[in-house]
Amino acid sequence: MSIESxxxxxxxxxCQYGCELSINEINRGGFIIRKIEYDHNTLVNQxxxxxxxxxxxxxxxxxxxxxxxxxxxxxxxxxxxxxQISTSLNKFSADEIAITYDINNTLEELSLIxxxxxxxxxxxxxxxxxxxxxxxxxxxxxxxxxELKDISSAKVFLIIGDIFSKSPVIAKPIxxxxxxxxxxxxxxxxxxxxxxxxxxxxxIQVKPGTEPILLLALIGMMGKTAKEVLGDxxxxxxxxxxxxxxxxxxxxxxxxxxxxxxxxxxSPGIVLASLDWAKTDDPFLFATLAQLLSIVSPGNKKFxxxxxxxxxxxxxxxxxxxxxIDQGKIKALINFGEIFPFYYPNIFDSLNKLKLFVTTTTYKxxxxxxxxxxxxxxxxxxxxxxxxxxxxxxxKPLAQPISGSKSIAEIIDLLKPNIPQSRPRLTIKxxxxxxxxxxxxxxxxxxxxxxxxxxxxxxxxxxEESAFGxxxxxxxxxxxxxxxxxxxxxxxxxxxxxxxxxxNKSKEFIADITDDVPLNTVSIPVNTADNRALFPxxxxxxxxxxIIPLTKGKLTNL
Amino acid sequence: xNDNPTRRIFLDLDYCIGCRSCEAACRSAFNEAxxxxxxxxxxxxxxxxxxxxxxxxxxxxxxFEVLKVTEQGLVLQASFHCVGCKSCILACPFGVLDKxxxxxxxxxxxxxxxxxxxxxxxxxxxxxxxxxxxEEEIKKTxxxxxxxxxxxxxxxx
Numbered sequence: 001m002s003i004e005s006x007x008x009x010x011x012x013x014x015c016q017y018g019c020e021l022s023i024n025e026i027n028r029g030g031f032i033i034r035k036i037e038y039d040h041n042t043l044v045n046q047x048x049x050x051x052x053x054x055x056x057x058x059x060x061x062x063x064x065x066x067x068x069x070x071x072x073x074x075x076x077x078x079x080x081x082x083x084q085i086s087t088s089l090n091k092f093s094a095d096e097i098a099i100t101y102d103i104n105n106t107l108e109e110l111s112l113i114x115x116x117x118x119x120x121x122x123x124x125x126x127x128x129x130x131x132x133x134x135x136x137x138x139x140x141x142x143x144x145x146x147e148l149k150d151i152s153s154a155k156v157f158l159i160i161g162d163i164f165s166k167s168p169v170i171a172k173p174i175x176x177x178x179x180x181x182x183x184x185x186x187x188x189x190x191x192x193x194x195x196x197x198x199x200x201x202x203x204i205q206v207k208p209g210t211e212p213i214l215l216l217a218l219i220g221m222m223g224k225t226a227k228e229v230l231g232d233x234x235x236x237x238x239x240x241x242x243x244x245x246x247x248x249x250x251x252x253x254x255x256x257x258x259x260x261x262x263x264x265x266x267s268p269g270i271v272l273a274s275l276d277w278a279k280t281d282d283p284f285l286f287a288t289l290a291q292l293l294s295i296v297s298p299g300n301k302k303f304x305x306x307x308x309x310x311x312x313x314x315x316x317x318x319x320x321x322x323x324x325i326d327q328g329k330i331k332a333l334i335n336f337g338e339i340f341p342f343y344y345p346n347i348f349d350s351l352n353k354l355k356l357f358v359t360t361t362t363y364k365x366x367x368x369x370x371x372x373x374x375x376x377x378x379x380x381x382x383x384x385x386x387x388x389x390x391x392x393x394x395x396k397p398l399a400q401p402i403s404g405s406k407s408i409a410e411i412i413d414l415l416k417p418n419i420p421q422s423r424p425r426l427t428i429k430x431x432x433x434x435x436x437x438x439x440x441x442x443x444x445x446x447x448x449x450x451x452x453x454x455x456x457x458x459x460x461x462x463x464e465e466s467a468f469g470x471x472x473x474x475x476x477x478x479x480x481x482x483x484x485x486x487x488x489x490x491x492x493x494x495x496x497x498x499x500x501x502x503x504n505k506s507k508e509f510i511a512d513i514t515d516d517v518p519l520n521t522v523s524i525p526v527n528t529a530d531n532r533a534l535f536p537x538x539x540x541x542x543x544x545x546x547i548i549p550l551t552k553g554k555l556t557n558l
Numbered sequence: 559x560n561d562n563p564t565r566r567i568f569l570d571l572d573y574c575i576g577c578r579s580c581e582a583a584c585r586s587a588f589n590e591a592x593x594x595x596x597x598x599x600x601x602x603x604x605x606x607x608x609x610x611x612x613x614x615x616x617x618x619x620x621x622f623e624v625l626k627v628t629e630q631g632l633v634l635q636a637s638f639h640c641v642g643c644k645s646c647i648l649a650c651p652f653g654v655l656d657k658x659x660x661x662x663x664x665x666x667x668x669x670x671x672x673x674x675x676x677x678x679x680x681x682x683x684x685x686x687x688x689x690x691x692x693e694e695e696i697k698k699t700x701x702x703x704x705x706x707x708x709x710x711x712x713x714x715x
Contacts, residue, residue, distance in 0.1 A: 036586055038681030050684045051582035058586065168577035171685035175573055195576045468578040474585065 001029040007037065011386065011393035013104075013379040014052045014470070016307030017167040018388025019045040021053055023398050034060065034399070044148065044390065050168040051468040056380060058473060060399045066364045066375040067404035073369060078406065081372055082414045088356050089415070092332045094121040098321050100128035102337030103309055104362075106384025106395060109408045110312060113336050116412045124321060124330065126314045128340035130347075130537075130546045132275035133166075135287035136305035137313055138432050138543070142229070143291045146270050146302035148390050152177050154302075156266035157186045158259070160211055160290055161274035162194040165466045166306045167389075174272075175199060185266060187259050189214060191279070192462060192481075192523055193516040202259060207250040208460045208521055209550040212285035213445045214256070217245040219289065219296055221260035226296040234438045241445065248448055267299025274306040277463030277526045278535050278548045285441050288432050310387035313430050318546045319539035322350045332356035336408050338378065342367060345533035347546070360408065367529065376408055377401035440542060459486065461502060461553040462517070463526035463535060472528040480509035481523040482555070487513045492557050500524065502534045502553035522555060563630030564692045567593075567607040567669070567677060570701045573687035580605045580679035580688060590660035592667040593679045596653065605688070606654040607679070608633070608667035616666070619649035625666065635666040 004027045012021040020042035034057045038047035069081040117125040151173040188200035197203040220238030273290035294303035324330040342365040357371040362378040469475040617625040642662040647655040670677040676690040
């Protein structure tokens with residue numbers, strides 16, 4: 001028996017951090033074993049991987065992968081599927097067709113998708129990646145993005161949101177820089193007391209959903225440089241309402257003053273932000289104010305948003321498209337990607353109204369899928385270029401595409417043959433007007449002052465994502481975190497079975513009583529579609545994007 | 559086989575962020591976690607690695623002599639003879655053996671003897687908290703000299 005081994009080095013595509021991943025493929029007479037190698041000499045991660053990266057081999061060999069096309073959840077041959085889709089596509093005018101793409105496409109595939117839309121003459125082309133972190137694509141002109149070496153040289157860190165759960169590999173350079181000198185500072189602002197709080201010099205636990213307001217208050221406290229960037233009038237308006245802003249967040253003003261003082265005096269520094277599921281009513285403000293804070297702070301301050309999704313933005317946004325589908329103006333939608341619409345089950349009501357809905361996918365999802373579902377290779381099996389947090393990186397296929405799947409290039413070629421290979425321009429980020437932003441954030445804060453109270457029997461439900469729970473492969477997503485005082489009031493004990501009800505949907509969980517979550521708040525993992533289905537979606541008035549607002553629910557003891 | 563058999567897995571509490579990357583790395587190589595991420599109490603959760611004791615109680619408890627101390631001082635398991643009686647799991651005073659059997663065999667850390675560079679959990683550790691050093695080497699580092707953590711808001715111990 002012949003034994004051949006081959007080392008494949010690629011960039012881990014499972015988040016945007018850009019870790020280098022190497023896999024040793026051992027071929028024992030046709031029987032293939034894959035093992036992850038940890039190469040200490042890599043630049044970004046020195047061989048370190050998070051739980052997600054360690055799952056790469058499991059994802060490749062997962063038996064839940066879809067290997068044949070589906071029509072209304074019944075198997076159909078590739079030929080039939082393609083002919084039926086092409087004939088029905090011809091029935092619609094260009095205005096009635098929408099094309100979407102998500103983060104699981106390489107840049108080469110994205111340009112093919114853009115060419116395909118030009119052939120169809122439709123202008124409705126947009127991203128179907130609805131995670132809150134996509135809001136980091138809205139940028140302010142003067143923002144300076146941090147590079148990896150900036151993290152090692154920083155003296156002060158201001159972290160908003162749990163970045164260690166998002167990309168755990170970032171922990172090493174941050175902690176090394178923090179421990180390098182006794183005077184280095186790490187401040188952490190979040191509504192949930194995650195593990196990161198254990199490493200912070202000061203942890204500020206804000207009321208759920210009030211992070212943008214605290215950021216606005218901090219911007220007002222930055223002094224001279226804030227006035228230079230925003231103008232005297234704006235800064236004095238913020239200063240006037242400062243005590244109210246701090247009061248909404250439910251934090252101690254001395255703590256905030258200490259952070260503002262240290263952050264202005266120490267340099268260089270970094271503002272790191274991460275947006276989680278159902279964290280705030282306005283992820284747009286969260287993402288842009290965090291950037292603004294890095295600009296208005298004196299000294300050399302940079303910004304890093306985890307994970308900057310780097311998907312091309314378009315004129316249309318998902319909110320507008322959903323409205324048009326509901327009105328019957330858009331009748332056909334083709335999605336190129338892996339997770340939409342399975343990760344956003346609440347969007348199904350609108351998608352069911354479509355006459356033709358085609359989506360590509362990699363997994364057999366338990367939810368019923370209307371119309372056509374086409375299996376494609378996963379991002380781990382593709383070659384091409386993707387954007388990572390630090391740079392563009394090259395993907396190499398870790399395995400042969402799963403049998404029965406067709407690549408996005410092949411599908412596009414079958415639907416519209418001979419598309420010219422011109423490269424359309426991809427606009428990655430949209431720039432934001434500063435004046436509008438300040439006005440919007442002040443009115444948001446004023447609105448919150450009036451309507452931030454919740455009724456006695458309702459609880460705020462937060463979502464938490466973790467690398468270990470990725471797609472529910474290792475962890476089964478059944479624990480709910482409850483505040484001890486809330487648990488006492490509802491007579492829930494550790495390990496009890498509880499039912500969480502949001503609107504008319506409910507799911508059973510096992511109670512985990514911890515003071516990580518604030519009073520009258522519960523937190524559930526959102527790695528699987530089941531848990532995500534509990535959170536209702538909303539269309540944001542300002543950006544017209546789909547957002548997952550702060551959610552309220554009820555908890556009953558079983 | 560790694561070059562220095564007296565090296566062991568150590569944990570630097572100042573760096574452990576609880577991402578469970580070590581457990582995922584172990585599961586990716588051996589299907590079941592041999593380094594366990596233990597919820598010791600409501601606020602304490604840490605990765606628990608086998609200490610490869612000088613007088614291992616797991617080996618003493620094993621009725622079929624599956625667990626044995628090698629000449630290099632490692633406690634290794636010949637899983638072929640293991641009947642899954644769980645005696646070793648009950649005997650381990652540190653609770654590092656997972657109570658769940660995989661393929662009816664108890665899961666015992668072998669410090670990745672198949673990998674020249676040392677254990678996979680250490681190589682994979684996202685924050686660099688796990689270290690693979692000898693007792694002399696660890697005494698020279700900051701972990702071996704202190705009993706308290708550097709983090710002011712420390713809450714896991």
